[in-house]
Every structure is written in structure tokens, then in C-alpha cells.
Amino acid sequence: MHVSSVDDALTTEDLWSLMRRRVPPIVSEYFRGGADDEITLKGNVKAFQQTVLNACGATRVDNLNTTSQVLGHQLAVPWYITPVGSLRTLHPRAEAVAARVAGHFGTVMGLSTLSGTPMEEVAAASSSPCWFQLYLCGGRDTAIRGIHRAREAGFSALLLTIDTGVSGQRRLHERMKPLEAMRSRQGLSTRDTIGWFAKRLQLTPQMATRLPWLVEFWRDQGVMEFVNVIDANGHPMPFTDIGRQLAQSAITWADLQWIREAWGPERPIIVKGVHCADDASRAEDAGAQGVIWSNHGGRQMDRVPPSLHIVQTEMPKLKESKLTFLMDGGIRSGTDILIALSYGVQAVGIGRAMAAGLGAGGEEGLIRTFTILKEGLERAMRLTGVSSIAEVQALGDELRRPSLLHGDSHLPPFVY
Ligand SMILES: Cc1cc2nc3c(=O)[nH]c(=O)nc-3n(C[C@H](O)[C@H](O)[C@H](O)COP(=O)(O)O)c2cc1C
Structure with a gap:
């Protein structure tokens, strides 16, 4: 059954379908797509669906505590907004809107390098800490300028994403040729101008059925620029440069040294996109305070394990580590959050579930995403009989049980 408004949405899947109806496919497909055959994208979601929980009956939980400590800061809810690029194509000044909602719920907004709202405006919009995610677009000097700017703007941690040596291939979106659609007509030859018009x-049919989005998009300056990547001449990176820039921005462990110097000796660095305990140890040796188990939402290397399986197999190898552990990938509901926390991570990142809310209805839509997750988590905690995140983590394996079901025909169909 189709939902018709944000208020009617009971699940983040409902918000996702509202987003797909409001935003043209050439934009929404960017947010949906996974790499190659999308095996990891689907695996991220399936790994949660396949988990079987243990519920203790005859329990009454009077005081629920959903707070979690992350790098010296108390999150009121055990999730944060993970960096997602180009949010401003979904909704006007979306990164600032997302920061406001995160602050309202007492949690962190992670801002992507590839964002369209100035980082100062984003940080000012939130009453909670924000983290800045760094890609080395534009080279080292540009990155250092970005790091200094983030420090000045009050970002409290730097996220270094290490799984984007090149961009993964997201086929359906690539076939839509989005950069061709976004480029300006200026300076094109007569032949290319004909192609531009064609x-x-x-695109006319998909735009004509999404006029409210189109009007907002043009009022909000049209094709965004990457205003948080400023070159030596003070110019922001053009939207259409994204592929070329990402291909030149691979990060190595050696880069951590100058990044650390630019960021400041005591300030938290979190390495994002870690798949194995060895890389987590390398990150710790290089001076990181935290790691995020993540396969980039299945958008980079396909056929790597689902994030939840990475957490499951790698975290136990790091009992002696002082790192803070976070994870992202496949979180669609409050129960998913409960499951992830039961493996010991301190908090989870939400990517597409956040984009679903923003795209479905801006601030109101994202508040709905957060409310669905919050109510879902609290309900799941009460029904399983746990009262705090610390208790979920302490119970660990006891909160789950082996599945005796064979196959996956009982699982709901994959939506996003
Ligand atoms: C459309 C899209 C854009 C993304 N852009 C970035 C980015 O700019 N930087 C980054 O570190 N991760 C980026 N990610 C990865 C997310 O931070 C996160 O790892 C992923 O979305 C988690 O999976 P989920 O979407 O299932 O929640 C992006 C993810 C999506 C879906």
C-alpha cells in the first residue's frame, strides 16, 4: 500500500518510496545505487534481516536510556548522520537542515567533503557536535585549507574515508549520464549544444512529474557547487568535476601524518571504511581514535562482506584496542540499530535512511526518519527486555540466537 505523506510513513521504506516519487530518477538513483551487481548493497540489509533475536518476557522497562558515549561526547540516541555527498540535490540547503535535525535529537551530523552548503552554516545549524569527512579532492593544499576551515568552524572530529581510491561503478546511474545532464551550455560547440538540448x-518527462522538486531546486541555485572544496584561487569545485577529482584523491596511511598535523594533535580522527582488524590496528597505530566498519553502503567494492558480518568477525580480534568502534551500512530500522549495538559498536551511521527522509520532505521528512528509528529502537528494547545501550552491549550474544530457518524466502523483499 502506497503512503501519501510523510506523516503516514511507518517505516523508512515508506519514506524511501515517497522520496522516489518526489525526486527525479536522475537524482534519486545516485542515492540508491550500489556498485556492480549490488550484492554487497543487498547483503548489508539482509545481514540484519537474517539475525534472530532473543526476547525476555515478563519484563517491565520503566526507564529507557538510549544514550551512548562516543569520543567523550554523549549521544542522546545511538546513531549519527553518516556523510553522504550531494544532499543539496535532494532538498534546499539540505546539509544544514540535516545538522539541525541531528542537533534536535542530540546527535552528530557527519558532513561530506562533497557537500553543497558551507560548512560554517552546517556547524551553526546544530546544537550538537558535527564531524567533517575528508576526501583529498583538489590535492594536499586544498585538503589542508578544508581541515583548517573545519577546525575554525568548530567541527569536533575528522572522518577519513579510506575506501574510495577510485569511485565504484554504479551502473544504472552511470547509464543515466548525470554529469552530462548537469553541465552548463556555456562554451559548448554547436554539435555539443545539440547533444545538450537532446x-x-x-529529462522532460521525469521533471514534468516532479515540479515541486524542480522549482525548489532552481530557487536553491540549481546545480550545486562543492563549496567546501576551495582551490588556491578561492573557487569552489564544480559539480561536474566529481569523477575526475575522486579518481585523484586516494588516501594512504602515510597521509595520516600531515592530516594529523593540520588537524591538531589532540583532536579526534576517525577512519571510515575499515573492513578488517589489521586495518583497524593500522589506523590506531597511525593515531586514530576511532574506526567505522563500513563498505560505503555497498557503493565501492562489490562482493565484500556485509558491514554487520565485518563487525561480527573483526571486532572480537581487537579486544585490547582502545579504539572507539562505529559501523554503518544497511540500517533501515530501530531493530537494526539494536542488533548492531549488540555486537559492541558504540553507535551506527545512517546514510540512505537519512536521504530518504530529506528527499521525502526536507526537515519534516528527516524528523520522521529519526522518529521512526527512535520509536523502533525503544520498542525493540522494551520487547527484548533491555533498558540501556550498555546493557545491550553487555548482553551481546545472549541477545541473539542462531537461526534455524533455512533459505531466505521468509525475508521481506529488498526495497533499498
Ligand atoms: C549517495 C551516497 C553518497 C555517499 N557519499 C559519501 C561521502 O561523500 N563520503 C563518505 O565518506 N561516505 C559517503 N557515503 C557512504 C556513507 O557514509 C555510508 O557509508 C553508507 O551510506 C552507509 O550505508 P546505508 O546507506 O545503507 O546507511 C555515501 C553513501 C551514499 C548512499
């Missing part, structure tokens, strides 16, 4: 014409 592309615009081709």
Missing part, C-alpha cells in the same frame, strides 16, 4: 529533452 539530453534536456530526454
Whole structure:
């Protein structure tokens, strides 16, 4: 059954379908797509669906405590907004809107390098800490400028994403040729101008059925620029440079040294995109305070394990580590959050579930995402008989049990 408004949404899947109806496919497909055959994208979600929980009956939980400590800061809810690029294509000044909602719920907004709202505006919009995620777009000097700017703006931690040596191949979106559609007509030859018009014409049906989005998009300056990547001449990186820039921005362990110097000796660095205990140890040796188990939402290397399986197999190898552990990938509900926490992570990142809310209805939509997750988590805690995140973590294995079901025909269909 289709839901018709944000208020009617009971699940983040409902918000996702509202987002797909409001935003044209050439934009929404960017947010949906996974790499190659999308095996890891689907695996991220399936790993949660396949988990079987243990519920203790005859329990009454009077005081629920959903707070979690992350790098010296108390999150009121055990999730944060993970960096997602180009949010401003979903909704006007979306990164600032997301920061406001995160602050309202007492948690962190993670801002991508590839964002369209100035980082100062984003930090000012939130009453809680924000983290800045760094790609080395534009080279080392540009990155250092970005790091200094983030420090000045009050970002409390730097996220270094290590799984984007090159961009993964997201086929459906690539076939839509989004950069061709976004480029300006200026300076094109007569032949290319004809191609430009043909592309615009081709987009007319999807735009004509999404006029409210189109009007907001043009009022909000149209095709965004990456205003948080500023070159030596003070110019922001053009939207259409994204592929070329990402291909040149691979990060190595050696880079951590100058990044640490630019960021400041005591300030937290979190390495994002870690798949194995060895890389987590390398990150710790290089001076990171935290790692995020993540496969980039299945958008980079396909056929790597689902994030939850990475957490499950790698975290137990690091009992002696002082790192803070976070994870992202496949979180669609409050129960998913409960499951992730039962493996010992301090908090989880939400990516597409956040994009679903923003795209479905801006601030109101994202508040709905957060409310669905919060109510879902609290309900799951009460029904399993746990009262705090610390208790979920302490119970660990006892909160789960082996599945005796064979196959996956009982699982709900994959939505996003
Ligand atoms: C559309 C999209 C854009 C993303 N952009 C970035 C980015 O700019 N930087 C980054 O570190 N991760 C980026 N990610 C990865 C997310 O931070 C996160 O790892 C992933 O979305 C988690 O999976 P989920 O979408 O299932 O929640 C992006 C993810 C999506 C879906």
C-alpha cells in the first residue's frame, strides 16, 4: 500500500518510496545505487534481516536510556548522520537542515567533503557536535585549507574515508549520464549544444512529474557547487568535476601524518571504511581514535562482506584496542540499530535512511526518519527486555540466537 505523506510513513521504506516519487530518477538513483551487481548493497540489509533475536518476557522497562558515549561526547540516541555527498540535490540547503535535525535529537551530523552548503552554516545549524569527512579532492593544499576551515568552524572530529581510491561503478546511474545532464551550455560547440538540448529533452518527462522538486531546486541555485572544496584561487569545485577529482584523491596511511598535523594533535580522527582488524590496528597505530566498519553502503567494492558480518568477525580480534568502534551500512530500522549495538559498536551511521527522509520532505521528512528509528529502537528494547545501550552491549550474544530457518524466502523483499 502506497503512503501519501510523510506523516503516514511507518517505516523508512515508506519514506524511501515517497522520496522516489518526489525526486527525479536522475537524482534519486545516485542515492540508491550500489556498485556492480549490488550484492554487497543487498547483503548489508539482509545481514540484519537474517539475525534472530532473543526476547525476555515478563519484563517491565520503566526507564529507557538510549544514550551512548562516543569520543567523550554523549549521544542522546545511538546513531549519527553518516556523510553522504550531494544532499543539496535532494532538498534546499539540505546539509544544514540535516545538522539541525541531528542537533534536535542530540546527535552528530557527519558532513561530506562533497557537500553543497558551507560548512560554517552546517556547524551553526546544530546544537550538537558535527564531524567533517575528508576526501583529498583538489590535492594536499586544498585538503589542508578544508581541515583548517573545519577546525575554525568548530567541527569536533575528522572522518577519513579510506575506501574510495577510485569511485565504484554504479551502473544504472552511470547509464543515466548525470554529469552530462548537469553541465552548463556555456562554451559548448554547436554539435555539443545539440547533444545538450537532446539530453534536456530526454529529462522532460521525469521533471514534468516532479515540479515541486524542480522549482525548489532552481530557487536553491540549481546545480550545486562543492563549496567546501576551495582551490588556491578561492573557487569552489564544480559539480561536474566529481569523477575526475575522486579518481585523484586516494588516501594512504602515510597521509595520516600531515592530516594529523593540520588537524591538531589532540583532536579526534576517525577512519571510515575499515573492513578488517589489521586495518583497524593500522589506523590506531597511525593515531586514530576511532574506526567505522563500513563498505560505503555497498557503493565501492562489490562482493565484500556485509558491514554487520565485518563487525561480527573483526571486532572480537581487537579486544585490547582502545579504539572507539562505529559501523554503518544497511540500517533501515530501530531493530537494526539494536542488533548492531549488540555486537559492541558504540553507535551506527545512517546514510540512505537519512536521504530518504530529506528527499521525502526536507526537515519534516528527516524528523520522521529519526522518529521512526527512535520509536523502533525503544520498542525493540522494551520487547527484548533491555533498558540501556550498555546493557545491550553487555548482553551481546545472549541477545541473539542462531537461526534455524533455512533459505531466505521468509525475508521481506529488498526495497533499498
Ligand atoms: C549517495 C551516497 C553518497 C555517499 N557519499 C559519501 C561521502 O561523500 N563520503 C563518505 O565518506 N561516505 C559517503 N557515503 C557512504 C556513507 O557514509 C555510508 O557509508 C553508507 O551510506 C552507509 O550505508 P546505508 O546507506 O545503507 O546507511 C555515501 C553513501 C551514499 C548512499
